[in-house]
Amino acid sequence: MNRALIRVRKWFMDRSMRYVVAVALILGVAMLYLLSVASTDTSQFATHLPLLLGLGVAIVVILMFLIGFQFALMRRRLKARVFGSKLTLRLVFVFSLVSVVPGVLMYGISVQFLAGSIESWFDVRVDSALEGGLNLGRVNLETGLQELEQKADSMAVHLSDETSVSRVAVLNQLREQAAVHEAALLSPEGTIIAFSGLDTEELMPVVTNPSILRQVRLHRSYRAVEEIGYQQLQLRVAVPVSQPSGETEILQLVQPVSQKLARDAAMVQEAYRDYQELSLSRHGLKRLYTLALTLSLGVALLSVLLLAIMFSKRLSAPLGFLAAGTRAVAQGDFSQRQPVHRHDELGVLTESFNTMTRQLSDAQTAAQRHQEALSAAKAYLESVLANLSAGVLSFDEHFRLRATNLSAENILGAKLTPLIGTSMQHWQDNAPKLVSIGAVARTRFADQDEATWEQQIEVETQTGKQVLLLRGSRLLEGDEKGYVIVFDDVTNLLQAQRYAAWGEVARRLAHEIKNPLTPIQLSAERMQRRLSDKLDVADSDVLSRSTQTIVNQVSALKGMVNAFSEYARSPDPDLAPVDLNGLVLDVLDLYEAMKPRLSVELADGLPAISGDSAKLRQVLHNLLQNAEQAVAISSQPQIIVSTSATENGAMLSVRDNGPGFPEQMMTRVFEPYVTSKSRGTGLGLAIVKKIVEENNGTVRISNPEAGGALVEVCLIGAASGTLDEQPLAMNH
C-alpha cells in the first residue's frame, strides 16, 4: 500500500517536474523576449517593465526552488545509499561545470561590453558640439532681441517726443521704418493706445502678461523669446515710453523668428534634450540591460542545471534498476525484469540482465519440477509401501532402523517411526518384537554369502505367540550398504492350516466312531429286553440302569460325533432366498420347553436373504443351545431372539441374560475346541462362524452393558447377490 503510494507519488513528481521545467523554460524565454522588446521599444511594454522584471525574478526563484528540491532529493538518495546516486551527483557536477563556466564567462564579457558600448555613446565632443549648437541658437536669438530692443528704444524716443494726435500713424510709420512685424503702444494699465501690424488681417495684438507691464512700468525693459507653437518662435520686447506728462506708456514690439532659424534651433534643442535624456538615464539603461542579462543568465543557467539534474537522473536510473534487480536475484527472486527504453550500452546491459534473470528463473523452475517429480516418486513409493500388507523394515550398515511402513507397525503393534535412526539397544522399551527381528537379521546377514534369506520366527505377545515369516535381502545402493526385511504375520495362516487338519481328523474320527454306536445301542436295548424278565428285581434294576446309562452315553457320543462331522462336513452351501422370520418361527416350534423364557421380536418387511436354510437352522440351534446353557443358572432366565433389516440384508440376534462371554475367551470363542464347559466340544460357535461365512454373512459377539451375551448374525439380502470379496474360509 505504502509502496504503491510512493511509486504513484514518484511518477507524479517525475511527470509534473517535467511539465514544471518546460513551463519555466517557456516563461523564461518569453520573459527574455519581452524584456528585450521592452528595452528597445517605447511601446506599452514600458509600463509593464517592473511586472516583467518581477516575473523574471519569480521564474528564477521558482527554478531555484526546484533545483533546491532536486538537490534535497539527491541528498536523501545519497544518504540512503541508493545505487547510482553518486553517479548522478557526479554527472550533475560535470554538466553544471560544462554549462555554468562558459555561461558566466559570456555573461561577464557581455556586461563589460554593454557598459563599454553604452559609455561610448557619450562623447565629450558630441556633448560640447550640441551645447555649442544650442548656444549658437541662443546667441542668434539674443542678437535678434538686442536689435529689436534698439529699434524699440529709438521708437520709444520718437514716440515720447511726438505729442501729435495721430499716434497710430506715427507708430505705423515708425514700425515700417524699423521693419518690425507688430508694434503696440499701451497705457500703463495695459489698454491699447495704438496698434500697428504688418499682417493687416491679424489686427488683434498679442495679449501682454501683467507681470511684463509691471516690470516695464518700473523702467525696466522686457525682452524674451517666446514659443508660440511647434517650432515657431517670436521675439517680444517691451520698453517704457516716458511721456512729458510724466506718465509711462509701454511700447511692445513682436517680431517672429524666421521659420528656418526657428526650425534649426528647435532641432538642435531636441537633439540636445534627447542626448541629455540618454545621458541622464545611462545608469538606468546600464542597470536595465544588466538586469535583463542577469535574468537571462539566471534563467538559462538554472534551467540548464535543472535539465542536467534530470538528465543525470535519467542516465543513472538504469543503474539503480540493475542494482535493485541484482539484489533481488541475490535474494532468490528471479522475477525481476526491467523495461528497456534505450538503445545505448545501458539498454544492452539491462537487456542482458533481463536475459540472465529469465534464464535463472527457467533453471529454477526446471529444478523445482525435478524436485517435484522426485518427491512424487517418493510419495508413490511410500504409498506402495504403506498399502503393502507385508511389513517392511530397512536398516543401514550398522543396523540402525532407516525406514518402515504402516503394516510393519500394525504387525509389530508398536510405533516405529520414532525409532528411525536408532540402533537396537533403543528398541527394547517401545518395540520388543523388533529386537527379536533385529537379532535374527543380524545373525543371518552376518553370513556374507547369503544374498537373501527366509526364516520363520515366533514372538511372544500378550495374547499368545505370533508367528512371523521374515525375508531378508541386502541393499546395494551406491557405496552405501543396507538391509531390507519384508515380513508377514503368518499366525492366522498357520491356524487355518491347523483347522483344516483338525477338520479332517474330526471327519474320519466321527466316521469311525459313529459306525459301531448304533449296534452298541441296539445290543444294549435287546439285552435289557431279553434279560429283564429272567432276572430278579435287584439284578433287573441294575441291568435296566446300566442299559439306560449305555443308551444315554451312546446317544451323547452320537451327538458329539454328529457335531464333529457337522464341523468337518463339506462346505458347499446351497444358496437360495430364505425368509428369515419364517425360518426362526419354524425352529422355535421345536423349543416348546423353552417357551416361558423365550421371547421373539421379529421385524416386519424383512428382505429375503440368500442362504442355505438347513444350515441356517443349525446356526440358530447352536446359538439357542448356548443361550439355554448360559441362562441355566439364572434365577429369571430370559432369551430374546430378534430379527431386523440392515442396509443390505437382515440381521438375526440372540440375546440372553446369562453371565456373558468369559472376558479372556472373547477373542477366541470362534475357534474350534475352545470351550469353558466341562463337557463342551467348543465346536458350536466355530460351526456358526463357518456357516455364516459360507453364506457370505458376518457374525459378532458382545457382552451388552445390561448383562448377558449377545450374538448378532448379519446376512446378505437375496437381491444383493454375492459379495465382492470372499471371506477367509476354513477349508479342509
Added chain:
Amino acid sequence: MQRLLVGVWLVLSCALARADNIFVQSVEFASNDGEYYLSATFNIGLTPPVENALNKGVPLYFVVEFELIYPRWYTLYFLNKRIAGFEQTYRLNYNALTRQYRLSYGVLQQSFDTLTDALDVLGGIREQRVLTDSRLDEGRAYEAQVRMRLDPTRLPKPLQVYAFGSSMWDVSSSWFRWTVRP
C-alpha cells in the same frame, strides 16, 4: 449665485512623518448649486535628480488626484467604495533654447522664466469642479482625499528603470483627507 464654503484647511505641514516632497498648504472645498469645487495649494519641492532632469529637458508630468469615498466600517480602507474620482495631469518642461519653463495643462500653456514661478502656478488649483451633488446621499458622512504626485510611468523609459524604487524620484504628497457631509 450663492457659493457655500464647505471647509477651508490651512495645513502647517512641517512635522509630517513621511518624507514628502510635496506638501498640501491649503485646501478649500465649496459647494454651489449642488456642484462641488476644490481649490488647493501644494508646496512643490523637487529633488535634485528630478530638478536636474527637468533642466536637461526631460518633461515632468504631475497628477492631481481627488477621490470621494464612502467608508464602510467592515472593509479595509483600500476596499472602500469610490464614489467619485477626479484626475488632472500637468506637464512641466524646460526649453533650453529659450531658457523658459513651460507648464501645459490641456490646451493651455504658460511660460516662466524661473522654476519657482512655474512651481507656484503648478501648485495652485483654482476652483476645480470635482463632483456633482446628485451622486451623494443626504446626511451621510463621506471621506474626501486629494494629493499631487509626479507620475513616474510617463518618464522616459530608461529613466523609469533608473527611477524605479528610488526614493529620490518619488515626488509626491500624502493623501490629504477630510470628511464631507452633504
